[in-house]
Each structure stands twice: as C-alpha cells, then as structure tokens.
Amino acid sequence: MSNVRVRFEPSPTGSVHIGTARTALFNWLYARKQGGTFILRIADTDKERNTPEALDELLRVLRWLGIDWDEGPEAGGDYGPYYQSQRNEIYKEYLQKLTDAGRTYEKDGAVFFKLEGERYTEYEEYAKAEVEKVRAAPVVIKDLIRGEVARSEEKDFVLVRSNGDPGFHFCNVVDDIAMGVTHVLRGEDHLSNTSKHIELYNAFGATPPVFAHMPMLLKDPKLGKGKMSKRDKGALIEEYQERNFLPQAVVNFIALLGWAPKDGQEVLSIEELTDRFDLKDVQKSGARFDEKKMSHLNFEYMKLMSLESYAVAARPALEKAGLVNAETDETYLQSVLSLCQEKIDSFENLPSFSAYFFSDAFAINEKAEKKTAKKEGAIERIQEITPRLDSIEDWTEANIEAAFNTLAEEKDLKPFAWYPIVRFALSGTNSGPDFLPMLEVIGKQTTIDRLNKTAEKYAS
RNA sequence: GCCCCGUUCGUCUAGUCAGGCCUAGGACACAUGGUUUUCAUCCAUGCGACAGGGGUUCGAAUCCCCUACGGGGUGCCA
Numbered sequence A: 001m002s003n004v005r006v007r008f009e010p011s012p013t014g015s016v017h018i019g020t021a022r023t024a025l026f027n028w029l030y031a032r033k034q035g036g037t038f039i040l041r042i043a044d045t046d047k048e049r050n051t052p053e054a055l056d057e058l059l060r061v062l063r064w065l066g067i068d069w070d071e072g073p074e075a076g077g078d079y080g081p082y083y084q085s086q087r088n089e090i091y092k093e094y095l096q097k098l099t100d101a102g103r104t105y106e107k108d109g110a111v112f113f114k115l116e117g118e119r120y121t122e123y124e125e126y127a128k129a130e131v132e133k134v135r136a137a138p139v140v141i142k143d144l145i146r147g148e149v150a151r152s153e154e155k156d157f158v159l160v161r162s163n164g165d166p167g168f169h170f171c172n173v174v175d176d177i178a179m180g181v182t183h184v185l186r187g188e189d190h191l192s193n194t195s196k197h198i199e200l201y202n203a204f205g206a207t208p209p210v211f212a213h214m215p216m217l218l219k220d221p222k223l224g225k226g227k228m229s230k231r232d233k234g235a236l237i238e239e240y241q242e243r244n245f246l247p248q249a250v251v252n253f254i255a256l257l258g259w260a261p262k263d264g265q266e267v268l269s270i271e272e273l274t275d276r277f278d279l280k281d282v283q284k285s286g287a288r289f290d291e292k293k294m295s296h297l298n299f300e301y302m303k304l305m306s307l308e309s310y311a312v313a314a315r316p317a318l319e320k321a322g323l324v325n326a327e328t329d330e331t332y333l334q335s336v337l338s339l340c341q342e343k344i345d346s347f348e349n350l351p352s353f354s355a356y357f358f359s360d361a362f363a364i365n366e367k368a369e370k371k372t373a374k375k376e377g378a379i380e381r382i383q384e385i386t387p388r389l390d391s392i393e394d395w396t397e398a399n400i401e402a403a404f405n406t407l408a409e410e411k412d413l414k415p416f417a418w419y420p421i422v423r424f425a426l427s428g429t430n431s432g433p434d435f436l437p438m439l440e441v442i443g444k445q446t447t448i449d450r451l452n453k454t455a456e457k458y459a460s
Numbered sequence B: 001g002c003c004c005c006g007u008u009c010g011u012c013u014a015g016u017c018a019g020g021c022c023u024a025g026g027a028c029a030c031a032u033g034g035u036u037u038u039c040a041u042c043c044a045u046g047c048g049a050c051a052g053g054g055g056u057u058c059g060a061a062u063c064c065c066c067u068a069c070g071g072g073g074u075g076c077c078a
Helices: A018-034 A052-065 A088-100 A168-178 A194-204 A237-242 A247-255 A270-276 A291-304 A307-320 A330-340 A347-358 A366-371 A378-390 A397-411 A419-427 A435-442 A444-457
Strands: A005-008 A037-040 A104-107 A110-113 A118-124 A129-135 A139-143 A147-151 A157-160 A183-187 A210-214
Touching (some): A005 A183, A018 A270, A052 A247, A088 A157, A139 A194, A307 A330, A330 A347, A330 A435, A347 A435, A366 A419, A378 A397
Antiparallel strands (some): A104 A110, A118 A129, A139 A147
C-alpha cells in the first residue's frame, strides 16, 4: 500500500448529486490506482440539514456505484472520528495553536483568521461597502490538473462561527492535516478558496497536500446558466436507480465526464477505469451532461450481460409494471428476455415492449391496427392460419415457419401476407422481437386464443 | 467591481506539455441508404469544430499578447 491518502467529504443533506458522485469516484479511482487509502469523512456540522436517513441514503448510493471506503463510517480507522460533528475537541486544539501563534481574533462573536500583510480599506462593489483588506503574499497552489496557480487572499475569514460551530475552511484543513491527507481532488469551485486553505496550512506549519481541481458539471444551456444543480433533470443518482439504469453504466458515464482514457476506449468496467485512470488526463473545461450518451452506454452494458443477470436486472422494472412477480417462471421470463435483450435499450422501456408476453391486457397501437386488423381480408388471413397453427403438435419455430410456408404456397402468396396480422393479434402492435421466435415463446395456446379473439373482435 | 480558471463538431472528447504525421481522429446525437419481408437492434454513408484578432516561425489547433465569451470565487454554506 502506498502512502497516498485521499478523502471524500460529502454533507449528507439528501439525494446524491451526479457531481458529488463523480468527486467520490475520481478520489476512489485515484486511491485504487495508486494503491492508497480512500477515506470517507462526513461533513455533518450543519445539524438542521443533516439527517440519519440522508446519511444512509448516501452510503447506499456509494455502495450501489461500487465505491467502498477504507476508513470512515462503518469501516472505522485510526484517524477517527469520521464525522465532523464528533471532532470538536480536535478543532479546539487546532484553534488554540492558531491563537497561540497570534493568528486569530474575535469579531461579532466569531473567530477570524488573521492574514499577514499591510492593511487598508477599500470600497468593494460586491459587498457594496468599505471593507478591510490585506496585501498578503501570493500563495502557489500545486494542482495536478491545472499546473501551478498563484493567488492571494485579501480578506480575513471566519474560522469559528458566532454560534460556536467551526466553519468549512477550518474543518477542512484541520481534518486533512489530522488525517494525513496527501491529495485533495475536488471540484473547481474550490480552486479560488484553496488560497485560504494554504494560508491555514502555512499558519499550522504543515505541508499542503497536492491538489487537483476537476472541471464543473454544467447545466444544459436550454435550462439556464451555470453549474448543474440538484433540481436539474439527470442530476441525481437516485433518478438512475429508479429508472433501472445499470450501476456500471452510470459509473462509466460519470467517469467520462471530464476525463477520457488515452486509448480512446469508452465502454470500460470499473476495473478498466481504475487501470487507465490518470489525473493528467482530466479535462480543464466544464463538461455538459448528455442523457443520450448515458443511455447508449447503458444499452452497451445491457447487451453484454448474461441472460441470467439480465433477468435479475430486468425484474424490478417488470415487477413495478405489475407484469411479473415472485411466482413468475424463471425459464419463461428468460426466454422472453432473450428476445428483448438485443432490441431494447433500457429497462424502463422493457415493460411496454414485452407486456403481451405476460398479460392479455396489452395496449392496442392504433396505427398498427389500421395497417393490419382493419384492412381488407385480415379476418380471412386469421381464419386461414389459425387451424394450421392449431394442428402443430410440436410447437417449435421450425414447425411454425413450415405452417406459414405451406399455407403461402397453397394460396400462391408469401408468408409475409400473414405475419403482420398475426403479430398484431398477439401483441397489439406492428413492431417487436423477431417474429417466429416470438410465436414460439408466447406458446401455442395463447397464440390460438388471441387469434380467435382478434377474429371475433374485427369480424363485423 | 476585483481575483482565479477555462474556450476543438449540437454534446463528450483525441490532438496542445516536446509546432510539421491534422485536407483535425473517435464516440453520442442527427440525416440518408441498406439488412432484418416487423422494429426501437444491426451495418454503411453523410452532416459537423480549432471563439476572434494580432504576433513568433519556412510552418501554429499546438508558443506569446489582446479582445470576446463561458465558469468559479469573493458567505458566520459546503
């Protein structure tokens, strides 16, 4: 194991944003690639917004994505506690160090960090007020993605709020020092704040970690400006869970947001991602999320699955639609699914595509109805083929095909004359899986019943 | 306002560090055609970008400067 130590520090305030998931993933990927340690640290200092349910949800989502942690909640570790709400003694201790060094002062009940340098006041447009500023020496941020970035802090900032809670910048740096964090990978929104953090490292006499600021995930321009927010469509991992996306597809997709492997391969398992991952290949500019590409990746994974695991993954969507239940015969389910796997690009579309295999109460497509059942001679076609099919003893694809061919020869037509109307009678639509296998799977009795029913219904 | 980061097809990106191999490659999307005598699969083809301007150079997507545009920060949020 290398000495690389990275951490992911989410605040458990509800659902998991796709950008949060990406930050977790990139930290995890880096730790695994380097043989380092991945720490999960919970930023739960805001008591009103943090709930135990939200924390459970967070852990559940991480596990669903296949992200595990070496230190943190439920995993333990030598640098705990891993909840910021339980680290007050440590914060007090570190605050004392700064106070002893003469780097703090109190104002309005809060504790501020005192920058070093010449002081002056200036009218600031942003604050719309005269503010005190400091000409502090620039600090250099060593960033694996952006190179060296120089920036100077110009205002003292809050360490401990007037209600006694330590603030983000302070907790962040103290925890990273105390936990021996070596690399900090986070969103670009923290780049400007990093000069505060380096001021703090310097004040503690600690060596800053190596930083890597990842590009922002941007909102679809049609929806507005700026970074993607939790309210935007596609922004929440939970949405993909509900829509029965495959976790490996979600992981693959978010890994490709702001990063690309050198060899250009796009469909990558989490092992292959780990193997190829390199911070040098992370993009500098913001990335926009494309649901179509996400679906495409999902389909690629759906096609790669064995029929057994495909069936396992398909069940939730089919059960939600009320088409299958625990009693549904697994062999039948798999034979239906074997027809769908190559055709259908998402589990959320599976129920509408396959409903008629499980229920007689399937929807009737009006366009298909017009093109088949309501056409001249449709009933005759059904009446011609039904007895032929009924007389088949061994209901196999080959025998079914033979029945159609024999009839077609007798009538001097092509089997195609019967296919569409039969497909419609069985499925209520004019599209679906390959025709003959579909009949075989549906079974003889159901086929005959539906043909008779359709003939009756459109007889007048 | 000030500070920081960025800018290659509609989108994700390769190429930029070490300038010529780039008439800029791939993927998704889209369009057309084909296969599947169904289709949402599959195959083929097409469409489509170096933000603009100036420099440096024999030569610039690649290096430098300016402008424009985008993003972020500037919170007793994280």
